Amino acid sequence: MGSRPKSEAGGAVRRGPTAHYAKGMEARAQLPTIKDVARAAGVSVTTVSHVFNGTRPVAAETQARVKAAIDELGYYPSILARALKGERTGTIGMLATSSTNPFFAEVISGVEERCFELGYSLILCNTREDRQRMNAQLATMLQKRIDGLIVMTTNYDPSFFQDLRGLRGIHLVAIDTEDLDQVIVVNDDSEMGGALAANFLVERGFRRLGVLAGPHQHPRANRRLKGFAEALKQAGLALEESLIYRTDLTLGSGDAAMQRLLAQQKVPPEAIFCMNDLTAIGAMHAARQAGLEIPGDLSLIGYDDIEMASYCQPQLTTIRQPTMEIGRTAAQRLIALVQGEEETSEAVALPPQLVERQSVGHGPAWSDKPGKGEA
Amino acid sequence: MGSRPKSEAGGAVRRGPTAHYAKGMEARAQLPTIKDVARAAGVSVTTVSHVFNGTRPVAAETQARVKAAIDELGYYPSILARALKGERTGTIGMLATSSTNPFFAEVISGVEERCFELGYSLILCNTREDRQRMNAQLATMLQKRIDGLIVMTTNYDPSFFQDLRGLRGIHLVAIDTEDLDQVIVVNDDSEMGGALAANFLVERGFRRLGVLAGPHQHPRANRRLKGFAEALKQAGLALEESLIYRTDLTLGSGDAAMQRLLAQQKVPPEAIFCMNDLTAIGAMHAARQAGLEIPGDLSLIGYDDIEMASYCQPQLTTIRQPTMEIGRTAAQRLIALVQGEEETSEAVALPPQLVERQSVGHGPAWSDKPGKGEA
């Protein structure tokens, strides 16, 4: 409907569960072209094109003959040739720091899913935060004439986005980064998430709070921290600078940061806000090694709500991001942009949500095990 | 070197850290074409092509002029047009069940990495084991004229591979599946992995062993089980059918299977072999909920060695697959195939390895906590 009759007709050819694509191909080394179909059906390539795309009325009998030939040969039009004529390629690219981090993996999965639903496909590139690698990947994607690009990098580098904006040919959406003008950005509402964590801990009576922060240049982690600090201030509490420990948001760095914290603080904070679940799980590990009980001796709250948060010991109380939805939204907005549906380029901030499990106790003087606690 | 001077020249143009791709583009809506470059340099498109690809000697002075124009305009040749002339697209597709499962995520990451190193890019499709979805994704990738395809699906469906083999145009590599003739398959050596687990448990003195198996049609999990059972037999032990519980290899199903096991067995087995780490972690969770200590009351061994295995409580003893290497190998073999380097189409089985941590105790009558155990 509307302006895309082509994909409809394409869908028609795809119908049915049988594998058209495998039929009639046995003798050919190459995929069949529109010419082969035209020859087989005894019509011109023009007619084949119009039958396939439904772009002009064709006599029913001719149409039947052409469709038979298409099915017989297993013909699929080459997007390459189509795109040469100024059409889009139907492919979008994604630059992501890493696809193995569970949070990123889920965002990517959301992107892929929405792309599929809208008839697009996804070229995935892991940047590992290596600028040179990103440049090479970007160059390749430009050569492949992607219609748009989704960027999800952990370290905010303004100059990179500056360069990106110079590319007039391709549209851009960023995920999990600083707000940028002229670029659609999809995030969760990190200040709100930070505040959620702060308020929950304060209500439970915790006063001496630590933080496992992200890297200095990580825009979202910084905002979570900001929201956290501001909510504390509202509650009349101050965040102690000396109780903020940096991580790079991985399991290992959460472990390491917690070890540093426990080594440096004679008496550990009552509760710790971790910038993501991975660091929280790493921190749990370190705390256990040090002989601390969670939440008996120390409470811990995470961020993201990855699947593992429900299965670790103890189950992690955390701030849930609508992870999949962030990916889906980004894909949606990008494709709308590509298809020329003029949208506002305003940032989207999806609301996070607190998920209570077991890693936060009921207060600093409380213990889940009778006979223990009162630390 | 050898037969690919083009990519070399492409690399030359890409050199340097500055962002060529952003320069000179401000006034254009479209990316510049070879014609624009030719006009700017005052030469024919032929010459531009030869300069870019190094396919014919060009006078030094002309060459300099052309290169200047290329840099100035930020020109990148369209792979689309190039591929029309019978060249390859430099893109390979991957059908994977899900990219959020940590094991799959890491394999995919290996594929992506090796593709990048070899100058290819990766189109990722999550199939969710939905045959109809796979057909649609395959159709799209065929239209995009991918050079080859990597398939990593959990449920082995012979008819699908049958169809796939019908496609003469594109090359095929499968990961983590049954051996197939005419198709390169990359796996770990699952029988060996199963045997490794069995021998380790037997050496530790465990006799009554349970299994958290995979789905019935999962070829690798079945082989692990086979290797496990055979090694037990060698040791003079039999695997009790009633102690085999099926899972679908997810966290939740590991949890559920363990709950069933504990409900049905008056006295639980001494040790359990889980077909992957995810089910093992799920099982740990269920065991804890039931008040069982691991490894005090029950030993557990996993498979895969995902990152989380080192951070769960207790740390998981497991069989490590060379996960990343499986992905890299698959990409490598596929691209060799695409580039016509005739390789053997034999299956590859990379050897797994036992990683000892804390989830397996020192024997059925042993306990890690003094005063407990002797269960």
Added chain:
DNA sequence: AAGATGCCCCAAAACGTTTGCGCGGGAACC
């Protein structure tokens, strides 16, 4: 019966590349 009107269909151009062929001119050879 002649002209007008639709209905079907085809030819050809265009998209951005690569590449075989060939052309002009200067240097080397006899």
Added chain:
DNA sequence: GGTTCCCGCGCAAACGTTTTGGGGCATCTT
């Protein structure tokens, strides 16, 4: 001084599509 050779370069075809502009032919109108 004429022939041969080589060097440096351009022309144009081809790849698989879409799309514009007609053209042939039957049917309807008068």
